[in-house]
Amino acid sequence: MKVLFILVLALVLFSCSKEVELDQPHYESKVVVDGYIETGRSAHIHLTLSSPYLIHYDSVSILRTFLNHAKITLLSSKGEEEVLTIYRENRFFPPFIYKSVQLKGEEGVKYDLIIEVNQQVLTASTTIPPKPEVVDTRFIPQTDSTGYPEYIVAPPQAGKVYLFPLVKSAFSKESFHPTLQGVGFASADNQGLAWKRILRVREMRNYSANPKAFFYDVYPRFQYDLRDTIWVVPGAVDSISYRVLKSLFTDLSGNENPFAFNGNRIETNIQGGLGRWTGVGIAPLIKITSD
Numbered sequence: 001m002k003v004l005f006i007l008v009l010a011l012v013l014f015s016c017s018k019e020v021e022l023d024q025p026h027y028e029s030k031v032v033v034d035g036y037i038e039t040g041r042s043a044h045i046h047l048t049l050s051s052p053y054l055i056h057y058d059s060v061s062i063l064r065t066f067l068n069h070a071k072i073t074l075l076s077s078k079g080e081e082e083v084l085t086i087y088r089e090n091r092f093f094p095p096f097i098y099k100s101v102q103l104k105g106e107e108g109v110k111y112d113l114i115i116e117v118n119q120q121v122l123t124a125s126t127t128i129p130p131k132p133e134v135v136d137t138r139f140i141p142q143t144d145s146t147g148y149p150e151y152i153v154a155p156p157q158a159g160k161v162y163l164f165p166l167v168k169s170a171f172s173k174e175s176f177h178p179t180l181q182g183v184g185f186a187s188a189d190n191q192g193l194a195w196k197r198i199l200r201v202r203e204m205r206n207y208s209a210n211p212k213a214f215f216y217d218v219y220p221r222f223q224y225d226l227r228d229t230i231w232v233v234p235g236a237v238d239s240i241s242y243r244v245l246k247s248l249f250t251d252l253s254g255n256e257n258p259f260a261f262n263g264n265r266i267e268t269n270i271q272g273g274l275g276r277w278t279g280v281g282i283a284p285l286i287k288i289t290s291d
Contacts, residue, residue: 029051038128084099107129165235169215228289
């Protein structure tokens, strides 16, 4: 009798099911800018087109989002001007990168972008703030073999210094990438110096290719091996870039949690498009070990 009941219930549920087709409303693609300029280095710009949520992704649809025919002009508050050159670099995705050749980032200088593409004109501005001053580093054990690297940044005399560090692990053989938190800050209001903890995040370019070969595949989440060497490029951004980057990393963290909902919209400092144009004041490379 119980078996018969289960069969009847299954038939009822099956008969009530049907395919649901969602109609995609008209979507107008926007130009997406992923750009930055760092102290002493060239500007780097990626340009793509945004896609509707319900699009079918394949190699053709992805290729259509690449924008490799734009004219990008970079201007500085010092009166410098340069039209960026496009390069193909297969280690990036998308592989087309616009770079400045003559113009390098300088602390305290404002940089404006003018992007002309698809009969549109986009603009953006950013500044490069003073580089952060790293006072000390340490490795805090959590188990006999794992722990967290940390560093201290000297607080400013007034206001806040907005932090945007890049990190890489020697054991993971990875490239420099943002930390899990993405951004943070040190404030003049702090009572004493505050340690900034670095939480490990998968460098997806390496992890996605072969998860089992990834050194940290079976390690506790966020933690590093105490034998590892952690390289950090301390960086600082202005308040506008901080707000934009914070919204991006908040949205990214929600994507990894199916129960999370980000009620805040993603910020942008691109006029006429989406994305970010970020000036970064970078400090000398630091090394964090448990020794």
